[in-house]
Amino acid sequence: MEEKKRTDEFEAGTAPPSRLNNREERRVQKWRKMIGTGGSDWKYYVRRKPNVVKRRIRKGIPDCLRGLVWQLISGSRDLLLMNPGVYEQLVIYETSASELDIIRDISRTFPSHVFFQQRHGPGQRSLYNVLKAYSVYDRDVGYVQGMGFLAGLLLLYMSEEDAFWLLVALLKGAVHAPMEGLYQAGLPLVQQYLFQFEQLVKEHLPKLGRHFDEEMINPSMYASQWFITVFSYSFPFPLALRIWDVFLYEGVKIVFQIGLALLSSCHDNLMKLSFEKLIHALRNFPDEAMNPDSLLPNAFSIKLSKRLIELEKQYNDRNGVSSHKQVKQPRLSRKAS
Template sequence: MKKDIDTLISEERAEIIKKYEKGRQEGVHINPWEDADYSIYKVTDRFGFLHEEELPTPTAAEDKYKLQEVEREEKWVKMVKKWDKYRNSEKMMKRVYKGIPLKLRGQAWALLLDVEKVKEANYRKYEKMKEQAKKYSTEIKQIDLDVNRTFRNHIMFMERFGVKQQALFHVLAAYSVYNTSRGEEGLSGFFIPGFPKLQRFQVHHDQILSKLLPKLRKHLDKEQMSTGIYTTKWFLQCFIDRTPLTLTLRLWDIYILEGEKVLTAMAYTLLKLHKKHLLKMSLEDLREFLQERIASSFSMSDDAVIEHLQSSMSELRRMKLDLPAPGKRQNVFSCK
C-alpha cells in the first residue's frame, strides 16, 4: 500500500534525527560526499579555520595585535571575575568596542546576554523543545541541509554528525518549534514567513540612503540596484562573509552589547566607506562587489572601521534614524 505524504515526511524526519543522536558512533553509515577529506589541509588558523597551504609568517602588525590581545585578556579576566561591578559600566562598553579577546569571547557573550539567568528562568525548556522538534518540526530536512554546509572548513564542523554539528542541529531544531506568534519583534521577526522585520529594516535603510547618501542612492536607482539585493544577507547574517572575519567578530561583540541598531549603522558605514568606488560601478559590478567582493576590499584596519561605525551610530541617533519604527508585537514567546 502506498504511504501518504505525511507518513513519508515523518519517517524522513525520524531518520535524520536518529543520525544526529547517534553522531559518529562505530558502525554509523556516512555517505562519502558528506564527509569531505581534509587531509590536504596543513594549518589551522587562530579562529579554527583550515587552510590548504601553510600560513605566511606573521607580519609586524599581526605580532603587535597579538601583544594587544594578551594585554586585553588580562583586563578582561579581571573584569569577568567582578562582573557585577563592571556590568553596564562605561569601561566595559569601551572594552567591548575595542574587541573582546578571542579566548574570552564565549564567556563574555554569555555574561552580556545573561545566559545563566535565562537558563534558570527557563529550566529544562530547551530539552522539552528538542523533544517537541523530534515530533513536530517541519524544518528538520532544511536544518540538516544547512548544518551540512555550515563552516565545513572549520575544525569544529568538519566532521559530519560530529559533536558541534550535533549541537548546532539540536539548537536549530529546538528553535524551529518556538512559537512565532510574538510577531515581528525579536530574532524570529527576521525569519518568520514574509520576513516582515527584514523588510522594515530594508525600507529604513533606503530612507537613510535618501537622506544621508542621496548621490549614491540616485546612482543605485539609475543602475536598478535594489538595496534588498545586498542587505538581505547583511541583515540576516549580521555581515558574515561580507566583512573580514576579524571585523565580523567585533561587530558581533557590539551587536550583543547594543542590539539591532548596529545593523542599520554598519550598513550605512559600509556604503559610506566604499562610496567613491560604488559611484563608478555598473549594475553587474555593484552586485558582485556588494554581495561577494566587499569582504576583501577593506583598505583600513578593523579599529578604523569600528571608529567609523561609532561615528555612524552617533549620527543616526542624533537624526533619530538609528532604528526603524517598531513592528507588531504580542506578549509571549512559548513552546508549541
C-alpha cells in the same frame, strides 16, 4: 551566491598563554576583573561603569572570554538559569516539523570551517540539536536557513545549551528588540530594516543614493544577508566577531552603521559602476575596506539612534505594524519522566 564566504576560513579559539603578549595579558586581566568569577561581578560593573564597558567592548572582547561575555551581555545566561532542563527536553523528547530542512541545510553552514566539515560530526550534530530545539521552542517561527549561521557562530564559542539560550535571547528580545521578525513568514523585520537602510543611504550618502536609484539598485539586492546573519555569512571572521561583540551589547544599530561605513569607504569606486558591476561590488567588498581597526571607528562615528527610531515609526505607520513582542516561555509537554 557570489559573496565571498570568508567567515568560515578562520577558526575560533584561544591563543595559548605563552603566545599572548604582555599587552594582551593585561587586557585579559582587566576583563577578568570586570567579569568576576563566572560573571559574578558583571552586572555590578555595568551599572557602575557603563562607559568603560562600552569602550572595552568596542575595542574587542578577548577571544578567550568571548563566549562568556556574549552570554552575559545578551541576557542568555539568565534565561539558562531560569530554565534548567528545558534544552535537554527539547532535544531529546520533542519532535520538529523542520528536522529534514535542518539536516538538508547543515552542510551549507560554514562548510569550510573545520568544526562543521565532518558529515554527521560533532559540529554538525551540535548545530542540528540547537536548530531543532529552537524550532520546537518557537513553533511559530520554526526553522529558517539563515538561523544556521547565527547558531553556528555561537557554537564556536560555547556549548549547545548556551548557544540555544543565546539564540532565544536574540530572537525573543531578552535585552534588545526581538529578531524573530527576520525569520517569520514574509520576513517583516528584514523589510523594515531594508526600508530604514535605504533612507539612511540617501541621507548620509546622497550622491550614491541617487546613483543607486538611477541603476535601479535597492538594499534587498545586497544587504538582506547583513541583517539576517549579522554579517556572519560572508564577512572575514575577525571582522564578524568584532561586529558581534558590539551587536550583542548595543543592538542592531551597528549593522546599519557598518553598512553605511562600508558604502562610504567604497563611495568613489561604486559611483563609477553600472548595474551588474555594482551588484558584484556590493557583494564583494575589498579586503582593505573590511579592516576592523579602521571600519569600526568609522562606523561608530555615524550617529543613528534617533533617526532609526523615527524611520521605524515611519515604516510602521505606513504598514500598520504593531509593536514588538517580548520574551515568552516555552510551552512544553514532557513526554518522559
